[in-house]
Amino acid sequence: SQTIHQWPATLVQPVGSPLSLECTVEGTSNPNLYWYRQAAGRGLQLLFYSIGIDQISSEVPQNLSASRPQDRQFILSSKKLLLSDSGFYLCAWEGTLNTEAFFGQGTRLTVV
Amino acid sequence: GQQVMQIPQYQHVQEGEDFTTYCNSSTTLSNIQWYKQRPGGHPVFLIQLVKSGEVKKQKRLTFQFGEAKKNSSLHITATQTTDVGTYFCAEVYGNQFYFGTGTSLTVIP
Numbered sequence: 001s002q003t004i005h006q007w008p009a010t011l012v013q014p015v016g017s018p019l020s021l022e023c024t025v026e027g028t029s030n031p032n033l034y035w036y037r038q039a040a041g042r043g044l045q046l047l048f049y050s051i052g053i054d055q056i057s058s059e060v061p062q063n064l065s066a067s068r069p070q071d072r073q074f075i076l077s078s079k080k081l082l083l084s085d086s087g088f089y090l091c092a093w094e095g096t097l098n099t100e101a102f103f104g105q106g107t108r109l110t111v112v
Numbered sequence: 113g114q115q116v117m118q119i120p121q122y123q124h125v126q127e128g129e130d131f132t133t134y135c136n137s138s139t140t141l142s143n144i145q146w147y148k149q150r151p152g153g154h155p156v157f158l159i160q161l162v163k164s165g166e167v168k169k170q171k172r173l174t175f176q177f178g179e180a181k182k183n184s185s186l187h188i189t190a191t192q193t194t195d196v197g198t199y200f201c202a203e204v205y206g207n208q209f210y211f212g213t214g215t216s217l218t219v220i221p
Contacts, residue, residue, distance in 0.1 A: 032207050043213040090154055099204050100157035
């Protein structure tokens with residue numbers, strides 16, 4: 001069966017520090033992968049999506065970047081975090097049965 | 113991208129009361145999906161509707177897709193405390209998921 005792993009679950013980082021969040025999917029190949037951000041009490045903002053290795057589309061210009069070095073690995077990065085980068089980051093992949101989104105457990109990032 | 117509006121943003125109900133959240137679009141939707149996110153958790157897929165006027169049920173949850181495919185609703189009958197969370201609608205279009213703004217449901221015991 002397919003599973004999605006996202007880590008870490010929580011992260012506290014100082015302003016100006018780098019960021020690397022990793023997401024991996026098991027049990028499927030060539031999945032469409034997504035990074036979302038959810039501010040406290042808010043909706044889901046699509047940050048990046050990828051349809052294949054090294055194929056990244058950015059939805060919102062910002063302080064973040066994404067990479068997909070392997071088929072089932074999706075990484076969200078920042079060189080210098082801002083306070084406004086705080087939020088709940090969710091990785092997701094698109095299922096093949098109903099084309100539904102399967103989300104990872106999420107990473108709660110607090111920039112201090 | 114597609115714009116999907118969801119109302120209300122927040123809803124507080126007494127346990128046992130019904131609850132409905134609405135999803136609206138100015139353009140015709142190709143499909144509509146519904147997700148539930150428990151407090152502190154991640155969104156979990158509930159259902160997908162594709163056909164005009166489609167109605168699906170999952171126990172106390174009833175999902176409807178409008179005849180014009182521009183709106184959808186999720187109705188919960190006799191809410192329970194386990195129903196608390198945020199409910200999102202979403203359209204899948206061109207490899208992307210366009211999520212509604214979500215409705216946060218609080219159930220008062």
